Amino acid sequence: MDAFTQLFEKGRNGPCRPWPRVEVSAAEWTALTGHLVAGDLVLMGLWGDAGVVHMALREEGGGRLAVATCPCPDGTFPSVARHHAPAARLERTVRDLFGLVAEGAPDPRPWLDHGRWGVRHPLGTSVRAEPAGDANVVLAADAYPFLAAEGEGLHQIPVGPVHAGIIEPGHFRFSCYGETVVRLEGRLGYVHKGIEGLMAGADIAQAARLAGRQSGDSTVAYALAFCRAVEAARGIVVPERAHALRAVMAELERLANHLGDIGGICNDAAFALMLAHCGVLRELVLRASARGFGHRLMMDKVVPGGVACDLAPEGVAALRALVAHVRAAFPALVELYDNTASLQDRTVGTGFTRPDHVRQFGAGGYVGRASGRAFDARRSLPYPPYDRLPFEVAGRTEGDVNARVWVRIREVEESLGLIVRLLDTLPAGPVLAELNGTGEGRAGEGLAVVEGFRGDVLAFVALGAGGRVRRAHLRDPSWFQWPLLETAIEGNIVADFPLCNKSFNCSYSGVDL
Structure with missing residues (x-):
């Protein structure tokens, strides 16, 4: 019986309906991540809660869906994004809102938190922001460390976050060779409303x-x-x-x-x-x-x-x-x-x-x-x-x-x-x-x-x-x-x-x- 089937069967009589939710160990969480990498499962969502992190999974090509819950007694959990890139921004959001850190995450930058809230981890520990002692806190939008693109003749074009018309705000950083786009990186979070x-x-x-x-x-x-x-x-x-x-x-x-x-x-x-x-x-x-x-x-x-x-x-x-x-x-x-x-x-x-x-x-x-x-x-x-x-x-x-x-x-x-x-x-x-x-x-x-x-x-x-x-x-x-x-x-x-x-x-x- 594979890890997902075990998860599904174990949670049938749990509190969540109509699809089950099951508390898993860090090792079981990592095993499920392996199924994501293999393409057997699809990541449907990853979000934080009080002292835990949840991950919704669906069978690729099937109709079964389940939620795995990993306790974070020390405020950490194994990174899914380390092996499965689609989880990266979700893990960054969990850290911003709840202060739960994905161990081994490939991208430690904040996502929603632009350093302007006055508090950190508002849905978790909710402490006053004291950025001077934390190198991971970004104070201003122009300090955000966009990913670099290297090569002779490359230049950057910043667009937004304010756009023409009634488009919502988002910043786009283009790395270009002439008119050809070599890399694009977006930054969102400007309309965070809690x-x-x-x-x-x-x-x-x-x-x-x-x-x-x-x-x-x-x-x-x-x-x-x-x-x-x-x-x-x-x-x-x-x-x-x-x-x-x-x-x-x-x-x-x-x-x-x-x-x-x-x-x-x-x-x-x-x-x-x-x-x-x-x-x-x-x-x-x-x-x-x-x-x-x-x-x-x-x-x-x-x-x-x-x-x-x-x-x-x-x-x-x-x-x-x-x-x-x-x-x-x-x-x-x-x-x-x-x-x-x-x-x-x-x-x-x-x-x-x-x-x-x-x-x-x-x-x-x-x-x-x-x-x-x-x-x-x-x-x-x-x-x-x-x-x-x-x-x-x-x-x-x-x-x-x-x-x-x-x-x-x-x-x-x-x-x-x-x-x-x-x-x-x-x-x-x-x-x-x-x-x-x-x-x-x-x-x-x-x-x-x-x-x-x-x-x-x-x-x-x-x-x-x-x-x-x-x-x-x-x-x-x-x-x-x-x-x-x-x-x-x-x-x-x-x-x-x-x-x-x-x-x-x-x-x-x-x-x-």
């Missing part, structure tokens, strides 16, 4: 509102992941109509973001016409969402136990009209994209992401599926109502900007079909479960994974004895996509960075926590 600290001690209703604000363009996905974790912890049975309405909202969110991204990518290739037309369609999606659910982004509409509002007949009519309109207008835009030579010249072959890198980082969403990794949480880890809905998981193998556009195009088409199927089969009945008598006030833990428009969102929730949130962690898919952007731009020219960046469209807020 969301995990705010969720600790909150009641589940307030925590659900906070979850939906970790990354605002994915408010439905985040709220859904959090609520499913709470429902698993408490044994709450969600009404079938609520499951269906949640999926309608999730597909509307996917539709709006993909339409916006397709237009934005084309705009970064100097083809503003697509941006204008896709922008109109995205606006129609937002207006129909407001008609159906009372909010353009459907914020705070997914709640523990179901949904906050029902879909009235006029809302159904608005959504059906939306689908009909987009289905009529979208094919012409696809043809325009595919038959514009100047646009294809910019997107085809640009920003190539290697399939082995995608597999190593377990990248999901359009980034993974455009490079041959077919993971989609709706299919691979099915949850209601997707466990009984037919749909195709779009995929490509070219791994370039063009492939990421085509994955989005196919997902737009699938989302339109899913919305129609959901409306055609919308069950009658209540939209919110009665929470009384379903473990209210009971301690417990829940784990959930849902598919957002960027990829899989993971949520872990631990409820205290009073029913309030003791610990909540939500992992954005961008944690495993940002590093791949750095590899995708290598060998491209600096002017192609906006195009590559938009084709990834990673979340800043989602990883800044």
Whole structure:
């Protein structure tokens, strides 16, 4: 019996639902790391807690998921990143927030802590910052030790953290030979908002509102992941109509973001016409969402136990009209994209992401599926109502900007079909479960994974004895996509960075926590 199977079986009767969590020794933790290196397991998340560190693992190609918990009595744990690079920024975050140190870590630099908080390890020991005696503390943004690139004729180009328009802040350091990018390194953390600290001690209703604000363009996905974790912890049975309405909202969110991204990518290739037309369609999606659910982004509409509002007949009519309109207008835009030579010249072959890198980082969403990794949480880890809905998981193998556009195009088409199927089969009945008598006030833990428009969102929730949130962690898919952007731009020219960046469209807020 392999290490993961032992972990899974041992935790079946533990506190976490529906997937187990098991306390492991340092040696067992290291053995699981070996399975990550071998490619048998996929790293789904790594986060800190009071005196322990957790690691969520999934079988590659399988439907089993489990959490390993390593106690840190001396404030240290064996580094996963020492052998498996995708864990590096997660380990740096654990150190910043909890003060737990990954022994043997290849990168000891801070990640979220820019030296401006006034305290260190705010979710752990929480001591006043005294940087003068600690060489590992960075006081200012310009003191951050970016990785060096050596070679004759190389120069550096700093970009950000402030960008044009309404883009979130992030710093990008390019090392270039002429116009060719030799190395790119990103630095984030500028929109850190302490969301995990705010969720600790909150009641589940307030925590659900906070979850939906970790990354605002994915408010439905985040709220859904959090609520499913709470429902698993408490044994709450969600009404079938609520499951269906949640999926309608999730597909509307996917539709709006993909339409916006397709237009934005084309705009970064100097083809503003697509941006204008896709922008109109995205606006129609937002207006129909407001008609159906009372909010353009459907914020705070997914709640523990179901949904906050029902879909009235006029809302159904608005959504059906939306689908009909987009289905009529979208094919012409696809043809325009595919038959514009100047646009294809910019997107085809640009920003190539290697399939082995995608597999190593377990990248999901359009980034993974455009490079041959077919993971989609709706299919691979099915949850209601997707466990009984037919749909195709779009995929490509070219791994370039063009492939990421085509994955989005196919997902737009699938989302339109899913919305129609959901409306055609919308069950009658209540939209919110009665929470009384379903473990209210009971301690417990829940784990959930849902598919957002960027990829899989993971949520872990631990409820205290009073029913309030003791610990909540939500992992954005961008944690495993940002590093791949750095590899995708290598060998491209600096002017192609906006195009590559938009084709990834990673979340800043989602990883800044």
